[in-house]
Amino acid sequence: MEKLPAWADLVLVPLISLALAALISALVVLGIGGDPIEAVSVMVKGALGSAYGWGYTLYYTTSFIFTGLAVTVAYHASQFNIGGEGQAQLGGLGVALVLLAVDWPHWSVALLAASLGAAAFGAAWAAIPAWLQAKRGSHIVITTIMFNYIAAALIVYLLVEVLRPVGQMDPATAHFPASAHLPSFGEIPGLSLVFSKQVPVNVSFFLSIAACFAVWVLLWRTRLGYEIRAFGKSETAAVYAGISPTRVIVVSMLISGALAGLMAVNNVMGESERLLQNASEGAGFIGIAVALMGRNHPLGVFLAALLFGFLYQGGAEMGLWTTIPIELRTLLQGLVILFTGALDTMVRMMLVPLFRAAPMKRIGGAA
Amino acid sequence: MASATETGRQATAAPAPRPPAIELRGISKSFGAVQANKDISIRVRPGTIHGIVGENGAGKSTLMSILYGFYRADAGEILIDGRPTVIPDSQSAIRAGIGMVFQHFKLVPNFSVLENVILGAEDGALLRPSLAKARKTLADLARDYELDVDPDALVEELSVGHQQRVEILKALYRHADILILDEPTGVLTPDEADHLFRILRGLKAQGKTILLITHKLREIMEITDEVSVMRRGEMVATVTTADTSPEQLAELMVGRKVLLHVPKGPANPGREVLRVSDLHVTDALGVERLKGINLTIRAGEILGIAGVAGNGQSELLQVLGGFAKGTVSGMIAVEGAQIPAAGKGATGQTRRQIGISHVPEDRHHLGLILDFAAWENIAFGYHSAPEYQANALFMDNDAILRDTEGKMDRFDVRPPDPSLPAKSFSGGNQQKIVLAREIERNPVLLLVGQPTRGVDIGAIEFIHRRIVELRDAGAAVLLVSVELDEILSLSDRIAVMFDGQIMGERLPAETNERELGLLMAGVARTAGAA
Secondary structure, eight states, rough: OOOOOOOOIIIIIHHHHHHHHHHHHHHHHHTTTTTTTHHHHHHHHHSSHHHHHHHHHHHHHHHHHHHHHHHHHHTTTTTTOOOOHHHHHHHHHHHHHHHHSSSSSSSSHHHHHHHHHHHHHHHHHHHHHIIIIIIIOOOHHHHHHHHHHHHHHHHHHIIIISOOTTTSSSSOOOOOOOOOOOBTTSTTTTTOOOOOOSOBBHHHHHHHHHHHHHHHHHHHHHHHHHHHHHHHHHHHHHHHTTTHHHHHHHHHHHHHHHHHHHHIIIIIIIIIIBTTTTTTTTHHHHHHHHHHHHTTHHHHHHHHHHHHHHHHHHHHHHOOOSSSTHHHHHHHHHHHHHHIIISSSHHHHHHHHHHHHHHHHHHHHHH | HHHHHHHHHHHHSSOOOOOOSSSEEEEEEEEEEEEEEEEEEEEEOTEEEEEEETTTEEEEEEEHHTTTTOOOOOOEEEETTTTTOOOOOOOHHHHTTTEOOOOSOOOTTTTBBBHHHHTTOOOSSSSHHHHHHHHHHHHHHHHHOOOOOTTBBBBSSHHHHHHHHHHHHHHHHOOEEEEEEEETTTOHHHHHHHHHHHHHHHHHHHTTEEEEEEEOOOOHHHHSSSEEEEEEEEEEEEEEGGOHHHHHHHHHHHHHOSSOOOOOOOOOOSSSSEEEEEEEOOOSOOOOOEEEEEEETTTTTTEEOOTTTTSSHHHHHHHTTOHHHHHHHEEEETTEEEEOOTTTTTSOOOOOOOOEEEEOOIIIIIOTTTTSSSSHHHTTTTTGGGGGSSSSSBBBBBHHHHHOOOOOOOOHHHSSSSSBBGGGOHHHHHHHHHHHHTTTTSSSSEEEEEETTTTTTTHHHHHHHHHHHHHHHTTTEEESSSHHHHHHOOEEEEEEEEEEEEEEOOGGGGHHHHHHHHHHHHHHHHHHHH
């Protein structure tokens, strides 16, 4: 396929894709008797119009950054990790076990320990599909999907049978000790001037930003990243160069699983402060869309996660304050994924003739 | 039947002066900013074999694709038998009497020859009448043109030479008067190529017009009546073959004087660098690909491995390069020390550590990561080298960049831009990137597979020079090539492989293409045994 200028590829194509998704969503809203303009204004106001709205948008963004990065790292090794959901839930288990084990002296120590627990459990959950792929050739897409179901069932079992405190009715762990409470933006000096109300976004947002940078360094500045990218582009060439496929597949999936698991620091440790059933709420799957739209680059992942954070929070507000049902949020997300992920080739094909025609006209004009 | 009527029509047309079979007038075609064809005009006389030569990227394939309806020209006119013809798709090309034999065959492997021939040219919904008609036509064609193929054989069971005949039969079955062949001898043994040329001469005698695209100047000299030379999208000359020479054609193609054979002094073989004993490789399907290979190479000599592609040369390179597939047995020793032939200790990394460099046969799938920048490819395989590390954690990308700039300069890689992705370089420049990476490691043993496949004539001379220089510096070189010319001009000794075995060793001065060709076809051993 012919190439577009870099700026068109990185900026114009996603924007047009988004506009198309928004347009079709607007038509659907019209079709069910709603007012698209009102919907948009409620979404924007609810998600971005106040510090309170931002507090939720950024909270979701944090989760999506982690799961988006997880998909990104695996993608560069040409592994399609669809298991972010299960890995994030296991990460939650890791967080819960770590935080309930000891009375932590300070939240920063607790954060470090919980991060390690989340990463270790997420990585462990990715390790089995990775090993099966590397050694047995079992397709990673199939195995990671299956592991999502296994994870959900395992967590329910553990919550109901093992971790539920005696006498508690709902399937959840006990509350984490108050010393492990992560400061939210409303509690951080300086930020608290802006975020006056209680908001879920917390210090793990900065952890997610650090993770973006760390993934960028890993992929483009280290030998391991070089091997991951080389293997992802061409397995045969990687083998010629002496890169071990087993090592790349397993290590990249471990990192991917660890990143997905780290999401639990945001939602389990930072927000619910105990492990609930289905704590990840589909963020693992949204990570796929985030990585796709972010072109598997940490900066793109950050921007895409921000967009999906906005859609998530804005959609909730729309469901709350308009007659449009909240299910439309799912439709909008679906359309965004469809257009930015699956149909961006179509958008690019529509743009190619425009960019080809432009210089020719100039020549024609001169002649 | 078909051929008889065709011939009849041409015979009646013969007395009047016939217009050119193909005439192109001012054909231009651009892809974005790249102009692949610039104002190309050519006249191909009917009943002749017309060669088209040019380096990779000269625009030959684009021109042929326009003629066969894959692309539409931006400007210009096509005349077939003097009639202006619009060819928007390949169906129209076939209707205009044009048949095309691609370099990579377009056959259905698990269909029979007959089924392949009628595919897309069936008469009606039922196959039986078409098959019967095709069977008769094929018998006639086989008789007229030495195009014998068992009509009921499955294509996947045919040799490459026979598969090519099926492609030609397909074209003739569709009443092609003009046959375009794209690099037809690339996959053939010398004997098969000779047979193909006899077929082409037979077709010419029946009044067919043949366009032959090739980079092998020897073939052009041998079989064509006229030859057109393309360079950078333009038609630079059309000459009568009898009035030209390979040297002149090469000069026209490149735009400067080219040495077709690199001068090289006698070898000074030193200590033994590589010894391979009784090497066997059996692939995952249980087929034995190497059947007991024995060979040695000394420092300062080039051992050339001749053979038709697919006779075990690739497997030999893979084992030596440390990435064998399947089951391996046998002994490999480098400078007297035995090294593992396969398994844990045999990887590309361990091979490089003991001084084995490898320019692989397939630079697109092995030697390069096409999406990686040139500088990233310069580190490929040597990405653990100490000079490329900034510290224990990070690679030193700046150091690799600087190294790449130097290598691009010394190996004349164009354009000398380390940040361009490998895929945007021409074949010759891609190969120079791989060579620069492997040769500048000063290996004790250099493995080279098909060093000039898909490489421009101008770059071939350069690449050959570098290989000879490395030999003169004392390296042992294992050269695998399907180009006999290349084997004969570079090797100090020649081993011929056939069916996973070495059929014999010859000295270049004491052998010729004829003898090597027989060995390549596995004839000598059978004859010797009988």
